[in-house]
Amino acid sequence: MSLRYPELENRRIIIGVTGSIASYKILELVREIVRSKGQVKVVMTRNATKFVTPHAFSTLTGNPVYVDLFPPDFSWSPLHINLSEWGEVMLVAPATANILGKAANGIADDLLSTLILSFPNPIIFAPAMNENMWKNSAVEENIRILRERGFEVIPPEKGELATGKVGEGRLPSSQTLLFWLRKCFYPENLKGLKILITAGPTREYIDDIRFISNPSSGKLGYFLAEEAILRGAEVILISGESTQPVPPGVEKIVIEKGEELEKEVKKFFSSCDVLIMNAAVTDFRPCKKMKGKIKREGKLSLELIPVPDILAELSKEKKGKLIVGFSLETEEVEKRALEKFKRKKVDIMVGCLQKEGYSGFKVENMEGVIVYSPHQKERFSLTKRELAELIMERIAERRFEK
Ligand SMILES: Cc1cc2nc3c(=O)[nH]c(=O)nc-3n(C[C@H](O)[C@H](O)[C@H](O)COP(=O)(O)O)c2cc1C
Structure with missing residues (x-):
């Protein structure tokens, strides 16, 4: 399966x-x-050209950079109207308080503010400014108005600002800005x-230092969270140790032990519409955890007992x-996934095959x-990202079947 929503390829994007x-x-x-492979046209305010030269943007985009509402070669067709007709989405970044x-x-x-008024497609603002400006009530009020009118305003991040001080007002990373651009082209299903x-x-801890676990990277779960957010869902991600970046807009809750996972899932279960149990739960824990x-x-024997099956338990009260x-199997994946589907009474069971050198935790x-x-x-043979997309697409289809 190729990605159904091919990211930004051939999309016409205006950056203000x-x-x-x-x-x-x-x-x-x-x-x-x-x-x-997206197409970009950059519109700069006159003040922006004091920070970065238009030549840099035109070299990178292969397109002219637009600054003046009345350029020297002004023709009968106004620039802001041409650009309004060209762009599928506009991102104003960094967006000044002004x-x-x-x-x-x-x-x-000026050209950019006139274009904002005439642009018929989605506009995203990514503010960046000094913390005092960001917290100024006039700025807060303007943001409230923009959001109320349906514009996306990406909150700035907390971190080191241009003055060297730490505060709120930093422009989010390129990856975050790209995420918001991609979101514009996804169905909100x-x-x-x-x-x-x-x-x-x-x-599962053996003593105060050592534990038994598995090498799950969390990647598939984080891709699932990203897909869900891109399609407009509200997402809570309960995650064990993972170095994966948290998709923008996702509420992440960190857990370590199986009992913490169980507690957090039970806490949020009643208020959710969909539960996706993708965590690689360590199925056994020591009968007794030793102190210190x-x-x-000498030799040491560990006696293990199975941990509670959260999925089977929650399915009874769904x-x-x-x-x-999800079930990871080393053989007979179809038979075992079907058996778990029936026994755990879930709506969808994803069986993944752990074949040496092919599938599993660490491979793509x-x-x-x-x-x-x-x-x-x-049946599927997909990258983790594609599998996440397929699962979310199927969840969306089921929603509309009801
Ligand atoms: C060195 C310098 C840095 C500035 N950085 C910011 C900034 O990060 N955010 C902001 O809102 N204004 C900033 N300003 C102020 C704006 O440049 C100023 O309000 C200007 O009128 C904005 O014009 P424009 O929105 O048309 O580009 C800065 C000014 C200077 C001199």
């Missing part, structure tokens, strides 16, 4: 750059979009749903929720089967 010290960061963003104020108040006194996803490994650090003295389970490709009913199965 304003007079902020963070404007140099947009060079990297533009490069990323071009690398993703441009936010103009946009919120309908002021159109999970909007209104609250999705609870578990990811990563759990640990076990000394290296009341209209959609429940998705997954092979297996998705069970939707005893008679309806779908």
Whole structure:
């Protein structure tokens, strides 16, 4: 399966750059979009050109950079109208306090602000400024107005600002900005749903230092969370140890032990519409956890007991929720996934095959089967990202079947 929503390829994107010290960061963003085969036209305010030269943007995009509403070669067809007709989405980044104020108040006194008023497609603002400016009530009010009118305003991050001080007001990373651009091209077919996803490994401690676990990276679970957010869902991600970046907008809850996972899942289960149990739960735990650090003295035997099956337990009280389970198998994946589908009474069971050198925790490709009913199965051989997309697409289809 190829990605159904091919990221930014061939998309026509306008980037509005304003007079902020963070404007140099947009060079990297533009490069990323071009690398993703997107088409970019950059519109700069006059003040932005004091920070970055238009030549840099035109070299990276292969397109002219637009600054003046009345350029020297002005023709009968106004630039802001041409650009409004060309762009599928506009990202204003960095957005100064000034441009936010103009946009919120309908002021159109230069090319960018006039384009904002005439643009018929989605506009995203990514503010960046000094913390005092960000917390100024006039700026807060302008942002409230913009959001109320349906514009996306990406909250700035907390971190080191241009002055060297730490505070709120930093432009989010290029990856975050790219995420918001991609979101514009996704169908909002999970909007209104609250999705609870578990990811990563759990640990079961033998003593105060050592534990038994598995090498789950959490990757698939984080991709699932990203897919769900891109499609408009509200996402809570309960995750064991993972180095995966948290997708923007996802609420992440960190857990370590199986009992913590159980507690957090039960806490959020009643308020969610969909539960996706992707965490690689360590199925056994020591009967007794020893105190301190076990000394290296002679042989040691560990007695293990199975941990509670959270999925099977919650399926009994699902009341209209959609429940998705995962099972990693080393053989007979189809038979075992079907058996677990029936026994755990889930709506979807994803069986993944751990074949030496092919599938499993650490490799990118997954092979297996998705069970939707005893008679309806779908075999797959996909990357983790593609599998996440397929699962979310199927969840969205089920939603509309109801
Ligand atoms: C060195 C310097 C850095 C600035 N950085 C920011 C900034 O990060 N955010 C902001 O809102 N304004 C910043 N300003 C102020 C804006 O440049 C100023 O409000 C200007 O009128 C914005 O014009 P524009 O929105 O048309 O680009 C900065 C000004 C200077 C001199």
